[in-house]
Amino acid sequence: GINAEYGDHFCVMGSQAAEQHLSNALGVLRGNKSPKALDNVGPETTALLQGGSPVAGLIAALKSGSEEVFGGVAAHFESVYREGIDDRSMKADSFESEELVGLLLEAMTRYSPETACRIVIVLWLLARNDHNKVHIVSRGGVEMVLTMMTAYKLQVDMMQELLAVLRNLAHCAEGSAHVLKSGVPQVLEAMQLHNTSEAVQVEGLAVIGNLAKGCESGRITIIREGAISRIVGVMEQHVRSELVQRVALITLWKVAYHDSDGTAVVIQEGGMLPIITAMKTHPSSAAVQIRAVRAIDELIRQNKDNALLLILEGGVHPLFQPAAYVSSAPLRGELYRLVQSDCRPVLRTLLAVRSCRQTELNVRLALLYLCDSSDLIVSGIFSSLHDILCITSLLNDELPETRAEGARSILQLLQSTESPISFTPPVIPKACNSPQNFEAFVNDDELSDVTFEIESKTYHAHRIVLKASTASDVFGAMLSCSMREAQPGALIPIEGMRYNIFCELMEFVYTGRVSISPESDAAELMLAADQFLVTKLQVHCVQVLAKSLSTENVWNTLKIAHQCNLAAEMGEPRSPGDMLKDACICYLIQNMASVIDTQEFMDQRHILSKMIAHKVWSVLPKPD
Numbered sequence: 001g002i003n004a005e006y007g008d009h010f011c012v013m014g015s016q017a018a019e020q021h022l023s024n025a026l027g028v029l030r031g032n033k034s035p036k037a038l039d040n041v042g043p044e045t046t047a048l049l050q051g052g053s054p055v056a057g058l059i060a061a062l063k064s065g066s067e068e069v070f071g072g073v074a075a076h077f078e079s080v081y082r083e084g085i086d087d088r089s090m091k092a093d094s095f096e097s098e099e100l101v102g103l104l105l106e107a108m109t110r111y112s113p114e115t116a117c118r119i120v121i122v123l124w125l126l127a128r129n130d131h132n133k134v135h136i137v138s139r140g141g142v143e144m145v146l147t148m149m150t151a152y153k154l155q156v157d158m159m160q161e162l163l164a165v166l167r168n169l170a171h172c173a174e175g176s177a178h179v180l181k182s183g184v185p186q187v188l189e190a191m192q193l194h195n196t197s198e199a200v201q202v203e204g205l206a207v208i209g210n211l212a213k214g215c216e217s218g219r220i221t222i223i224r225e226g227a228i229s230r231i232v233g234v235m236e237q238h239v240r241s242e243l244v245q246r247v248a249l250i251t252l253w254k255v256a257y258h259d260s261d262g263t264a265v266v267i268q269e270g271g272m273l274p275i276i277t278a279m280k281t282h283p284s285s286a287a288v289q290i291r292a293v294r295a296i297d298e299l300i301r302q303n304k305d306n307a308l309l310l311i312l313e314g315g316v317h318p319l320f321q322p323a324a325y326v327s328s329a330p331l332r333g334e335l336y337r338l339v340q341s342d343c344r345p346v347l348r349t350l351l352a353v354r355s356c357r358q359t360e361l362n363v364r365l366a367l368l369y370l371c372d373s374s375d376l377i378v379s380g381i382f383s384s385l386h387d388i389l390c391i392t393s394l395l396n397d398e399l400p401e402t403r404a405e406g407a408r409s410i411l412q413l414l415q416s417t418e419s420p421i422s423f424t425p426p427v428i429p430k431a432c433n434s435p436q437n438f439e440a441f442v443n444d445d446e447l448s449d450v451t452f453e454i455e456s457k458t459y460h461a462h463r464i465v466l467k468a469s470t471a472s473d474v475f476g477a478m479l480s481c482s483m484r485e486a487q488p489g490a491l492i493p494i495e496g497m498r499y500n501i502f503c504e505l506m507e508f509v510y511t512g513r514v515s516i517s518p519e520s521d522a523a524e525l526m527l528a529a530d531q532f533l534v535t536k537l538q539v540h541c542v543q544v545l546a547k548s549l550s551t552e553n554v555w556n557t558l559k560i561a562h563q564c565n566l567a568a569e570m571g572e573p574r575s576p577g578d579m580l581k582d583a584c585i586c587y588l589i590q591n592m593a594s595v596i597d598t599q600e601f602m603d604q605r606h607i608l609s610k611m612i613a614h615k616v617w618s619v620l621p622k623p624d
Contacts, residue, residue, distance in 0.1 A: 055097045058122065062103040067115050070107075074118045078125065095126055101135040105144055113152070120148070120161040127168035133175050142169055142178035149186050156194050163190060163203035170210035180211060180218055184225045191230055201234050202247050209251035212262070219255055219262050228255060228269045235274035242285050245278040249291035256298045263302035272299065272306070272313050279318035280401050289324035297331045307338045308346060314362035317405060320369055320412075332370075339370045351381070361390050365409055368416065382413065385617045392613040396605050400597050406609075407592035410616060414589075419619040423546055423586040426539045426579050438465055438510040443503065450479065454494045454502045461506065469509050474532045501528050508537045516544050523560045526576070530564045538564065538576035546583035551591060555600040558584040585615045 054077045061073040104119050104126075111119065123141070126132040136142070145165050152158040166183065169175030179187075191204040208227050211218040222228070231248055238244040252271055256263040266272075275292050282288040296315065299306045310316065316335065319328040339347070347363050367381045368391075382388060391413065394406025414421060441447065441462055448460035466475035478492070494502055501524045508514040508529075514537060516522050526541035528534075545557050561584060564577030574582070588595055589612055595601050601608065 055095055055100055059097070059100050059103060062100075062107055067111050070111075071115050071118055074115075074122050078118075078121055096129050096131045097126075098131075098135045101126060101132060101141070102139055105136070105139050105141055108144060108148065113155075113158070116148070117158050117161060120145075120158065120165060124161060124164045124168060127165055130172060133169055133172045136165075137169060137172070137174045137178055142166070142175060142183065145169075146183050146186055149190060153190065153193060156197050156200060159190050159194060160197070160199045160203055163187065163200065163207055167203055167206040167210060170207055170214065173214060176211055176214040176218060179207070180221045184208075184211070184222055184227065188225060188227060188230050191234065195234075195237060198238060198241050198244055201238060201244055205231065205234065205244070205247045205251045209247070209254045212251065212254040213257070216259070219259055222255070223262065223265050228252075228265050228271065231255075232269050232271055232274055235278065239274075239277060239281055242282050242288060245282060246285075246287050246291055249275060249278060249288065249295050253291065253295040253298055256295065256302060258302075260302045263299050263306070266299065267303070267306060267309065272296075272309050272315065276310070276313050276315035276318060279315070279321070279324065280405065283318070283321045283401055283404065284323055286323045289318075289321065290327045293319065293324055293328045293331060300331070300334065304338065304342070307335055308343055310335070311339075311343065311347065311366040312350075312359055312362055314358075314365065316362075316366035316369055317409060320408070336370050339367070357390075361393070364390055365405075368409060368413055382417075382620065383622075385613065388413075388613040388617045388620075389610065392609040392616070395596060395609040395612065403596045403605075404593075407596055410589065410592065410612065414616065414619070417620055419616075419621065421586050421589045421615065421619060423583045425543050425546060426576075441465060442507055442510045450490075450492065452492045452494050452502065454497060454499045457499045458491075459499075459502060459506065465510060475509070497528055497531075498524065501525055505529065505532065505534065505537065508534060508540075512536075514540055516540065522548070523557065526560055526580070527563060530577075535576060539579075542576050542579045542583065545580060549583065549587045551594055551598070554584055554587055554595070555598075555604075558604075581611070582615070585611050588612065589615065 057073050058070075058077055061070040064070070101123075104123055108116055108119050123136065123145075127136055145162050149159065149162050152162070166175075166179055166187065170179050187204050187207050191201055194200040208222050208231065211222055231251055235245060235248045252266055252275065256266050275295050278288055279292045296310060296319075300310065318324060319332055319335075347367060350359060350363050364381060364387065371381065391409050392406060394409065395403050397403055397406070413419075443460055445460040448462060450461045450463050450466070452459040452461060463479050467479055469475060501521060504514055504516065504521065504525055505528045514525075516525060522541045522544040526538050526545070529537040529541065545560070549557060557580065561577050561580035564575070564580070585608075588601075588608065
């Protein structure tokens with residue numbers, strides 16, 4: 001009457017006596033033992049062996065009266081059901097049994113708390129079957145579960161399982177009606193008492209959601225009992241839990257679904273903001289995004305004025321996130337129509353008043369995504385540096401989700417206004433000296449009359465070449481009569497510079513040309529050129545550094561640019577340091593997604609956000 005697989009499970013889960021008896025029974029069934037091995041089989045094991053299915057085994061175990069045997073059988077039933085819960089071949093219909101339901105409800109008050117918890121779990125599994133729901137409700141199961149919630153209200157695990165039973169029972173009309181009579185306050189009390197338990201919050205939210213969807217009276221009851229306020233509070237407290245947000249979002253949607261009164265209460269209790277926050281906090285979760293879009297869509301469908309609230313709370317740009325983009329297409333179309341007609345005068349007034357910085361930011365972001373590209377500039381939405389700084393301020397935030405919003409919005413603005421960000425390499429200046437005259441004298445000691453010492457090595461130079469050079473005024477001043485270095489035979493030390501870098505510097509001074517190899521020398525050479533005021537060499541370095549920018553070296557390159565103090569060459573609008581800063585900022589804008597979460601960006605984010613704003617403003621078309 002029992003197959004070997006089930007028997008093995010019972011051997012593991014049951015008592016030692018049952019284990020021995022079942023081992024003997026399985027030995028007989030497999031032909032490994034004599035039938036005499038069954039002589040000492042007790043009544044509990046006989047009952048189990050007579051069962052032809054998990055349900056029959058549970059019934060037999062309950063009838064045996066042995067709490068220990070029932071615990072083992074129930075644990076096996078749970079494991080079998082959970083493993084097949086997503087398997088279509090494991091249908092809930094195969095576990096329908098009015099007799100089993102009656103025995104379980106009768107045993108709930110008779111067995112120990114530990115076994116009672118096991119009974120509750122079995123009831124939860126059985127309640128997935130519609131017929132079993134009716135059996136449980138008709139035998140007073142809802143009232144018994146609520147009584148147990150009072151008795152075990154301090155036990156979080158038991159509370160989770162009891163709420164799970166109510167969640168399944170609330171799926172049917174009969175169960176929903178019984179829960180609504182007196183169960184909503186207890187559900188809310190359990191959620192409040194165990195407010196740190198995500199599992200309890202999820203099950204409680206699911207109960208409320210099923211009650212709201214069942215009928216209009218369900219929505220009225222949960223609203224009257226203050227459930228919407230509890231839902232909003234749960235979303236705020238467990239904002240980082242994707243599962244909690246998913247269940248809460250679908251619950252709010254059920255409350256608002258085709259119900260203007262439910263929608264009004266959700267808005268009145270501040271439900272719009274946690275919906276938007278969920279989208280911002282879980283940008284890559286398609287489940288959260290889709291449910292949030294459904295909730296927002298229903299809120300606006302029931303009351304068009306809620307579209308303005310969505311904009312003011314900053315809920316438009318999350319709809320353009322990749323995970324939400326497809327599902328939000330109809331909603332975005334409706335918002336676009338509303339902005340173009342009804343909302344625009346109000347929004348422009350809010351921008352003009354600038355009464356609240358966060359509101360101004362939310363409005364600008366909404367208009368950025370919902371307005372035509374020409375309107376962004378002509379209508380004054382982005383007509384000053386202040387307007388750009390409003391957007392780039394998002395990059396200053398501690399939360400990575402907010403910084404990501406800022407990066408997307410900046411790129412959206414550049415794309416909408418067709419304003420590409422690119423760095424124009426500087427023009428390499430012509431050689432400052434004639435190669436035919438000085439190249440042969442580079443580091444030549446034959447006619448050398450001045451010697452430099454770098455890293456304990458000597459470099460031979462010529463006073464006349466250095467004083468006559470147009471590349472640098474520093475050498476001329478260094479070799480003037482009033483300087484110590486001007487004395488005959490003086491050895492001039494150069495501190496803080498590598499020998500090969502000094503050689504490249506001097507090569508440029510003598511020839512006006514330089515071959516920067518490897519590229520890693522460019523940063524050091526740029527600082528050396530800054531020290532000796534060789535502006536034209538810095539321009540060479542800028543070109544090399546700009547071409548070799550990466551997410552690893554951009555930070556050091558930007559630091560180098562800040563350390564360079566040389567003024568611009570005659571006729572040049574920017575100094576070499578400014579050119580290099582510009583190259584770095586262009587690179588950061590083009591690669592914001594990969595840099596905004598780095599520690600280097602976080603350490604400099606306040607100054608970088610302003611530099612990015614100035615760059616974006618410089619390329620945007622200006623209003624007439």
